[in-house]
Amino acid sequence: MRDVAVIGVGMTKFGELWEQSLRDLITEAGMKAIADANLSGSDIDGAYVGTMSAGKFVGQEHIAPLVVDMAGLSNTHIPAVRVEAGDASGSVAFREAYLAVASGAHELVIAGGVEKMTDVSSSQMVNIQSTSCDQEWEAFFGASMSSLYGMMARAHMHRYGTTREQLAAVAVKNHANGVLNPNARFKFPIKPEDVLKAGMVADPLTTYDCAPASDGAAAVILCSMERARKFTDKPIRIAASVQASDTIALHDRRDICTMDSVVLAAKKAYAQAGITAEKVNLAEVHDAYTIGEIMAIEDLGFAEKGKGGIAAASGETALTGRIPINTSGGMKARGHPLGATGIAQIIEIVDQLKGRAGGRQVKDAKFGLAQSVGGTGATAVVNILEGGL
Amino acid sequence: MECGIVSYGAYIPRHRISVKEIARIWNEDGDGLSKGLNVIEKSIPGFDEDTATISVAAARNALVRCSVNPKDIGAVYVGSESHPYAVKPTGTILAEAIGATPNSMVADLEFACKAGTAGMQMCMGLVKSGMIKYGLAVGADTSQGAPMDPLEYTASAGGAAFIIGAENVIAKINKTLSFTTDTPDFWRREGQTYPRHGGRFTGEPAYFRHITSCAKMLFEAAGTKPTDYQYAIFHQPNGAFPSKVGKTLGFTPEQLKPGLIVPYIGNTYSGAVPVGLSAVLDVANPGERIFVVSYGSGAGSDGFDITVTDEILKLRRDAAPSVKQYVDRKKNVDYAIYAKMRGKIRMAGE
Amino acid sequence: MTVPRFWREIPQRYNLIGSKCGSCGTVDFPPRTICPHCRRKSIGKMEDIKLSGKGEIVSYSIVREAPEGFEIQVPYAMALIKLDDGPTLTAQIVDCELEEVKIGARVEAVFRRIQEESKSGVIYYGYKFQLAMPQVK
Numbered sequence: 105m106r107d108v109a110v111i112g113v114g115m116t117k118f119g120e121l122w123e124q125s126l127r128d129l130i131t132e133a134g135m136k137a138i139a140d141a142n143l144s145g146s147d148i149d150g151a152y153v154g155t156m157s158a159g160k161f162v163g164q165e166h167i168a169p170l171v172v173d174m175a176g177l178s179n180t181h182i183p184a185v186r187v188e189a190g191d192a193s194g195s196v197a198f199r200e201a202y203l204a205v206a207s208g209a210h211e212l213v214i215a216g217g218v219e220k221m222t223d224v225s226s227s228q229m230v231n232i233q234s235t236s237c238d239q240e241w242e243a244f245f246g247a248s249m250s251s252l253y254g255m256m257a258r259a260h261m262h263r264y265g266t267t268r269e270q271l272a273a274v275a276v277k278n279h280a281n282g283v284l285n286p287n288a289r290f291k292f293p294i295k296p297e298d299v300l301k302a303g304m305v306a307d308p309l310t311t312y313d314c315a316p317a318s319d320g321a322a323a324v325i326l327c328s329m330e331r332a333r334k335f336t337d338k339p340i341r342i343a344a345s346v347q348a349s350d351t352i353a354l355h356d357r358r359d360i361c362t363m364d365s366v367v368l369a370a371k372k373a374y375a376q377a378g379i380t381a382e383k384v385n386l387a388e389v390h391d392a393y394t395i396g397e398i399m400a401i402e403d404l405g406f407a408e409k410g411k412g413g414i415a416a417a418s419g420e421t422a423l424t425g426r427i428p429i430n431t432s433g434g435m436k437a438r439g440h441p442l443g444a445t446g447i448a449q450i451i452e453i454v455d456q457l458k459g460r461a462g463g464r465q466v467k468d469a470k471f472g473l474a475q476s477v478g479g480t481g482a483t484a485v486v487n488i489l490e491g492g493l
Numbered sequence: 494m495e496c497g498i499v500s501y502g503a504y505i506p507r508h509r510i511s512v513k514e515i516a517r518i519w520n521e522d523g524d525g526l527s528k529g530l531n532v533i534e535k536s537i538p539g540f541d542e543d544t545a546t547i548s549v550a551a552a553r554n555a556l557v558r559c560s561v562n563p564k565d566i567g568a569v570y571v572g573s574e575s576h577p578y579a580v581k582p583t584g585t586i587l588a589e590a591i592g593a594t595p596n597s598m599v600a601d602l603e604f605a606c607k608a609g610t611a612g613m614q615m616c617m618g619l620v621k622s623g624m625i626k627y628g629l630a631v632g633a634d635t636s637q638g639a640p641m642d643p644l645e646y647t648a649s650a651g652g653a654a655f656i657i658g659a660e661n662v663i664a665k666i667n668k669t670l671s672f673t674t675d676t677p678d679f680w681r682r683e684g685q686t687y688p689r690h691g692g693r694f695t696g697e698p699a700y701f702r703h704i705t706s707c708a709k710m711l712f713e714a715a716g717t718k719p720t721d722y723q724y725a726i727f728h729q730p731n732g733a734f735p736s737k738v739g740k741t742l743g744f745t746p747e748q749l750k751p752g753l754i755v756p757y758i759g760n761t762y763s764g765a766v767p768v769g770l771s772a773v774l775d776v777a778n779p780g781e782r783i784f785v786v787s788y789g790s791g792a793g794s795d796g797f798d799i800t801v802t803d804e805i806l807k808l809r810r811d812a813a814p815s816v817k818q819y820v821d822r823k824k825n826v827d828y829a830i831y832a833k834m835r836g837k838i839r840m841a842g843e
Numbered sequence: 844m845t846v847p848r849f850w851r852e853i854p855q856r857y858n859l860i861g862s863k864c865g866s867c868g869t870v871d872f873p874p875r876t877i878c879p880h881c882r883r884k885s886i887g888k889m890e891d892i893k894l895s896g897k898g899e900i901v902s903y904s905i906v907r908e909a910p911e912g913f914e915i916q917v918p919y920a921m922a923l924i925k926l927d928d929g930p931t932l933t934a935q936i937v938d939c940e941l942e943e944v945k946i947g948a949r950v951e952a953v954f955r956r957i958q959e960e961s962k963s964g965v966i967y968y969g970y971k972f973q974l975a976m977p978q979v980k
Binding site: 226227228230231234238240241242243244245246247248250251252253254255256257258259262303304305306307308309353354355356360 | 844848852873901902903904905906907908909910911913914916918919921922923924930931932933934935946957958967969970971
Binding site for chain 3: 824
């Protein structure tokens with residue numbers, strides 16, 4: 105396997121983008137990525153598109169060739185693959201693109217992610233989001249995705265003494281970061297009491313504990329490390345890309361306070377990158393719900409198991425803290441267009457490692473990690489990127 | 494051949510609304526109505542409850558008390574005037590949910606408030622003929638009274654199930670018979686949400702005539718008189734009617750009280766006499782005798798002369814909640830919540 | 844949900860029929876074709892087993908933003924329930940005050956309407972749970 109680099113990135117703003125269709129979104133993100141990599145587009149020889157539920161959100165399946173078509177590349181006849189792994193779809197698309205280049209089968213590949221969520225009603229939205237859970241044995245009985253994360257939060261509070269204030273600290277921090285991200289959906293700061301007093305979605309999680317369903321798309325261009333310098337003077341190396349799985353239903357997990365898939369993916373990713381958690385300078389993690397970020401920093405080794413809440417509340421994960429988490433604003437403030445999220449995480453890491461993250465720049469960042477979760481942890485992806493090469 | 498009740502189980506939903514609260518909405522004299530009807534409050538089915546779920550709960554309570562193998566239940570009859578489907582049996586849902594499928598005769602019955610007792614009679618016939626080992630008869634309803642209709646004060650939800658057989662009989666049915674005429678005192682046409690009734694016509698020519706006629710036929714057939722019985726149970730559309738009919742027939746209030754549940758849960762229609770009989774079986778002792786007459790509009794009455802056997806002491810009566818425990822397990826709601834629970838609020842898209 | 848999809852799972856949804864591995868004895872719900880512990884050794888040895896329907900709340904959440912078809916029931920409690928027979932499942936807790944839903948609370952299965960296809964469509968029944976009635980032995 106050869107080393108692979110990210111040579112270009114592009115994304116739309118995330119939010120309620122009433123005037124843009126799914127096609128518009130992914131085309132915009134793709135064009136920006138191609139431009140960022142100084143490509144014409146015709147040299148791309150493969151496309152991977154992550155989308156969780158285009159079929160249910162906008163009635164369109166067979167998304168991958170559509171995306172290539174909209175990008176004006178239909179006459180290149182390149183293979184186009186749609187990837188679906190719940191809200192980890194984008195991350196898995198990224199990993200598939202990485203493997204395609206690393207194996208030597210492809211030279212220049214685009215990995216995109218997109219979701220157009222706001223064309224459906226809010227109760228339909230709840231249903232579609234929960235399609236990445238077990239439909240027959242969770243959703244059928246009335247479980248929403250937020251209620252499953254609510255159960256994780258409740259168990260974490262019960263076992264480790266994690267508090268609602270600590271959960272709120274995650275949202276407050278991510279909003280503070282979102283203020284500094286031009287592409288973020290929420291660019292306003294919030295206070296802990298805003299989170300605590302917000303309407304309950306699924307106890308103990310309020311509206312502000314949940315990432316907002318959003319529209320958006322993101323894309324990155326990958327090529328071999330040796331070719332990368334032809335396109336950029338700051339290639340970002342993919343130091344590790346690992347995926348793991350677990351039971352589809354939360355109720356079948358060994359432990360609902362730990363995502364074994366994340367623990368395993370992280371362990372393998374650190375080994376592949378030849379580093380330890382301490383070497384990571386910043387991370388984008390799956391904060392679809394605030395409890396998700398707390399469990400993520402524990403499972404990734406940034407905090408001791410059960411101490412994630414304390415770490416979040418103490419400022420250790422803030423922009424200026426020991427290990428800045430979700431400098432982009434995370435899914436909470438950047439927005440969470442399911443399939444696009446994984447790619448957006450990669451983009452944040454790339455921008456940070458390239459030193460072009462503006463007001464939210466983490467100084468001297470060399471290693472950045474992106475962790476993505478599908479459903480309640482049935483899919484986990486950990487990607488580690490290396491800059492300064 | 495001895496034949497009778499092998500086990501029994503009742504179920505009453507948790508929510509209640511008082512007669513007084515319903516009267517408040519329609520500017521009626523709540524205290525007066527409550528006293529006149531002898532009904533304090535009525536049960537309301539939950540959002541997720543219907544005749545099928547009530548039947549399953551009652552039947553499972555019956556099964557958990559005894560050692561009958563569900564596979565030996567050769568007939569399942571659900572009597573109700575509120576089957577969840579107009580076409581598609583409640584009985585198949587029940588039979589599947591208790592494990593009595595597939596070798597079982599199943600049918601839904603409808604005879605206003607007496608379809609449950611009709612099912613008991615049908616099971617007796619099948620058991621006595623040797624066609625089946627056990628039969629399951631359920632009377633259950635989630636009855637609807639139209640808003641502002643006098644029936645709204647009492648139409649409630651609940652039911653009970655009886656396993657009928659010839660072995661380990663806890664209550665022997667010595668005699669059963671019916672008194673039936675074509676008397677249209679209460680009805681619901683196909684496609685209509687609420688039933689209609691003949692007002693005061695539902696009294697003398699309907700309820701009272703059928704019950705007293707049936708009771709007299711039963712006394713004669715059984716060679717008994719009211720003092721031979723410890724308990725008497727009559728259909729209870731409200732608390733006043735059964736008290737009056739009982740008195741007319743020569744029963745004392747003490748004989749009626751254990752089986753008179755309507756003051757606390759309202760009229761459970763097909764479930765009314767079955768729930769009353771369950772309440773009596775909750776407390777009955779060997780050798781005691783029970784007089785039962787149901788009534789179904791349209792119209793007919795089923796009479797039962799029952800003797801409790803020594804077997805009742807072997808039944809695990811405390812393995813399932815008693816009627817009293819269900820009566821006591823309650824949560825009262827106001828009319829707005831009641832209207833919401835019963836689908837009386839017109840929602841978007843309806 | 845569609846009628847055939849629902850109908851296929853009636854034994855599980857009505858009667859909590861799980862599976863037991865003939866090799867290691869592990870009980871699963873819903874039933875599995877292959878035991879996750881014994882895998883190949885379990886092939887042909889998985890047997891149906893009726894679960895007791897009694898168990899304990901592992902965790903729970905109160906749903907206030909409901910999926911389609913559940914809106915009228917909010918707020919309602921969803922819980923992970925560890926059955927005495929071994930497996931854990933997800934179900935609604937009904938017929939109690941929401942404050943009574945607690946980790947460790949004893950619960951028992953009841954039979955309820957879960958969803959309906961539409962006002963004129965098929966009604967999908969299945970299990971929910973209630974707090975164990977303490978007075979019942």
